[in-house]
Amino acid sequence: MKLHLKLFKIAIVAITVLVLLCCNTIIGNADTTKTAEENAKFYGQHSDYGASVWGVNFLISVTYDNSSTSCYTAKEVYTSATMYPKHTFGEGDVIVAGFDESVDFGASTSRSIKPTKSSFWQIQNVILPTGTKKYYAYTGSPNKDFRYEFKEDGAFTFAVPNVYFAWPNASLTISVSGPK
Numbered sequence: 001m002k003l004h005l006k007l008f009k010i011a012i013v014a015i016t017v018l019v020l021l022c023c024n025t026i027i028g029n030a031d032t033t034k035t036a037e038e039n040a041k042f043y044g045q046h047s048d049y050g051a052s053v054w055g056v057n058f059l060i061s062v063t064y065d066n067s068s069t070s071c072y073t074a075k076e077v078y079t080s081a082t083m084y085p086k087h088t089f090g091e092g093d094v095i096v097a098g099f100d101e102s103v104d105f106g107a108s109t110s111r112s113i114k115p116t117k118s119s120f121w122q123i124q125n126v127i128l129p130t131g132t133k134k135y136y137a138y139t140g141s142p143n144k145d146f147r148y149e150f151k152e153d154g155a156f157t158f159a160v161p162n163v164y165f166a167w168p169n170a171s172l173t174i175s176v177s178g179p180k
Contacts, residue, residue: 030066030067031063031064031065031066031075032063032064032065032066033061033062033063033064034061034062034064034174034176035059035060035061035062035174036059036060036061036172036173036174037057037058037059037060037172038057038058038170038172039055039056039057039058040055040056040058040156040169040170041053041054041055042054042055042056042092042158042159042169042170052092052160054083054087054091054092054158054160055083056081056082056083056092056135056156056158056170057080057081057082057083057084058079058080058081058154058156058170058172059078059079059080059081059082060077060078060079060099060152060154060172060174061077061078061079061174062074062076062077062078062150062152062174062176063075063076063077063078064150064176066179068179069179070147070179071145071146071147071178071179072145072146072147072150072176072178072179073143073144073145073146074103074142074143074144074145074146074150074176075141075142075143076139076140076141076142077099077101077139077140077141077142077152078124078137078138078139079099079113079136079137079138079139079152079154080124080126080134080135080136080137080138081094081097081134081135081136081156082128082132082133082134082135082137083132083133083135084128084129084131084132084133085131085132086131086132086133091133091160092158092159092160093135093158093159093160094113094114094135094136094156094157094158095114095115095157095158095159096114096115096155096156096157096168097112097113097114097136097154097155097156097157098110098111098112098113098114098118098154098155099111099113099152099153099154099155100152100153100155101142101150101151101152101153102149102150102151102153103144103145103146103149103150103151104146104147104148104149104178105148105149108153111140113136113138114136117138120140120142121138121139121140122138122139122140123137123138124137124138124139125137146176146178147178147179147180148177148178148180149175149176149177149178150175150176150178151173151174151175151176152173152174152175153171153173154171154172154173155168155170155171156168156169156170156171156172157169157170158170
């Protein structure tokens with residue numbers, strides 16, 4: 001009887017250890033997402049309608065694998081620009097939009113959205129609240145390893161017809177730190 005009890009205790013301990021190892025492996029390989037989001041207001045003087053004001057919500061998120069203690073992998077980048085509530089006066093349009101992507105403080109790669117969309121981006125279908133204007137929603141798969149930092153610097157220029165802003169008038173940066 002005592003032998004059976006000892007074997008039962010050993011079996012329980014062994015099963016517990018196996019479950020913990022499996023959970024650690026599953027949790028260790030989990031993808032993590034980091035998001036940066038900002039609302040920007042745009043002002044202009046329209047030649048026919050007078051002052052124009054509209055707001056745009058910018059979002060960038062990076063999904064990365066943090067399973068390694070020495071290196072992470074940036075798997076997916078998502079970006080969108082939306083306006084809520086949608087209206088027809090002064091809603092503006094994207095003139096220039098894009099990102100500079102850098103890995104571990106190295107040289108940057110340009111990822112254009114407007115006026116010419118880079119082949120890196122794929123259209124992302126999103127479900128938005130009724131009355132939302134979608135300027136764009138894209139995903140891309142950089143699949144880049146980084147040890148210190150994966151960074152996306154976004155710059156955007158918006159304008160209404162007959163109102164042009166010469167410089168990017170909104171920006172958003174997201175930086176994901178690696179394991180170092």
